[in-house]
Amino acid sequence: MALSLSSTLLVVPIKKANPCFLRDPPSPSFLCSLISPPGCCGGGGRRAMVSHAVREEQSQATGVADTNTEEASAPPSDKVVLVIGGTGGVGQLIVASLLSLNIKSHLLLRDPNKALSLFGTHNEDKMKIWKGDTRNPSDIDPTMFEGITHVICCTGTTAFPSKRWEGDNTPERVDWEGIRNLVSALPPTLKRFILVSSVGVTKFNELPWSIMNMFGVLKFKKMGEDYVRNSGIPFTIIRAGRLTDGPYTSYDLNTLLKATAGERRAVVVGQGDKLVGEVSRLVVAEACIQALDIECTEGQIYEINSVKGEGPGSDPEKWKELFELADCTQ
Numbered sequence: 001m002a003l004s005l006s007s008t009l010l011v012v013p014i015k016k017a018n019p020c021f022l023r024d025p026p027s028p029s030f031l032c033s034l035i036s037p038p039g040c041c042g043g044g045g046r047r048a049m050v051s052h053a054v055r056e057e058q059s060q061a062t063g064v065a066d067t068n069t070e071e072a073s074a075p076p077s078d079k080v081v082l083v084i085g086g087t088g089g090v091g092q093l094i095v096a097s098l099l100s101l102n103i104k105s106h107l108l109l110r111d112p113n114k115a116l117s118l119f120g121t122h123n124e125d126k127m128k129i130w131k132g133d134t135r136n137p138s139d140i141d142p143t144m145f146e147g148i149t150h151v152i153c154c155t156g157t158t159a160f161p162s163k164r165w166e167g168d169n170t171p172e173r174v175d176w177e178g179i180r181n182l183v184s185a186l187p188p189t190l191k192r193f194i195l196v197s198s199v200g201v202t203k204f205n206e207l208p209w210s211i212m213n214m215f216g217v218l219k220f221k222k223m224g225e226d227y228v229r230n231s232g233i234p235f236t237i238i239r240a241g242r243l244t245d246g247p248y249t250s251y252d253l254n255t256l257l258k259a260t261a262g263e264r265r266a267v268v269v270g271q272g273d274k275l276v277g278e279v280s281r282l283v284v285a286e287a288c289i290q291a292l293d294i295e296c297t298e299g300q301i302y303e304i305n306s307v308k309g310e311g312p313g314s315d316p317e318k319w320k321e322l323f324e325l326a327d328c329t330q
């Protein structure tokens with residue numbers, strides 16, 4: 001069922017009145033400042049994105065919604081991106097970025113209300129919400145893919161039993177069956193399917209990965225990956241290291257952002273399954289967005305970490321170089 005969250009206001013509402021609490025998710029300016037070296041936001045599209053963010057912050061500070069925000073945003077894109085898992089840690093950053101880049105976003109969510117609280121209300125031509133659970137093939141309505149050019153999937157659950165497994169939402173059901181259901185339904189016209197996976201998937205029987213894999217998460221992610229690779233759909237798989245930064249659901253978001261800002265902007269991209277380390281969710285989100293437009297990433301599996309230092313920010317050329325160099329190390 002498609003839910004339209006319509007409103008003329010395009011500003012994410014302020015969630016907390018307390019001055020040390022900030023809104024959720026981080027604004028595009030936060031995203032930009034966290035992953036970009038100073039001055040790297042100088043490109044046309046990104047300049048628009050920054051000014052858009054500034055306007056958002058101003059209107060939020062005064063508590064007045066800025067109805068002109070739409071005019072200030074990046075030029076409309078011909079991409080229409082369906083994000084699955086868009087309320088999760090990586091997913092919320094992807095959706096925030098798509099919105100700021102004026103790329104039409106469709107979201108498949110188990111709980112559409114989460115999108116409302118995270119992203120606010122939007123015209124249907126900017127954001128469309130579908131209610132569904134990837135474990136249920138019948139929830140993946142083929143009409144959902146009409147007009148969709150790209151799909152990014154960043155669903156997941158915990159590696160070990162937790163509250164998030166409630167209702168049998170286990171790694172087997174989400175990372176294997178959910179991915180299989182989704183990929184089986186993708187139209188052959190799709191330009192790219194991007195899957196966020198994990199480092200260690202090829203080594204789930206070896207220490208230390210075997211500990212992480214005690215309940216099968218890496219094995220099932222690998223099965224999901226293999227299904228994608230064999231589907232014939234143009235794909236890119238991003239194997240993330242241990243995720244840092246977010247999910248931004250903490251009340252003390254300001255503190256969280258300050259604690260992580262500027263630390264791990266440099267990006268290490270490889271191929272295969274050799275990396276052992278961490279990666280900022282901001283970097284994973286940016287890698288997914290960038291890969292949509294970088295031709296050489298089609299049909300490739302990358303592993304990604306982030307380390308201290310200056311990084312590619314949102315510069316497409318730098319990301320292209322990173323992905324190309326990863327190709328060379330194969």
Ligand SMILES: NC(=O)c1ccc[n+]([C@@H]2O[C@H](COP(=O)([O-])OP(=O)(O)OC[C@H]3O[C@@H](n4cnc5c(N)ncnc54)[C@H](OP(=O)(O)O)[C@@H]3O)[C@@H](O)[C@H]2O)c1
Binds near residue numbers: 089108110155196
């Ligand atoms: N944590 C790490 O250190 C780590 C390391 C490497 C790779 N990864 C992987 O990276 C990806 C992104 O991680 P993250 O921390 O951003 O994930 P996350 O915060 O756990 O978000 C997962 C998203 O998946 C959705 N989801 C879960 N089950 C679903 C279902 N049955 N149907 C539809 N949607 C469902 C969740 O929505 P609901 O709100 O409905 O639950 C949520 O939006 C995941 O695949 C994760 O396994 C994680």
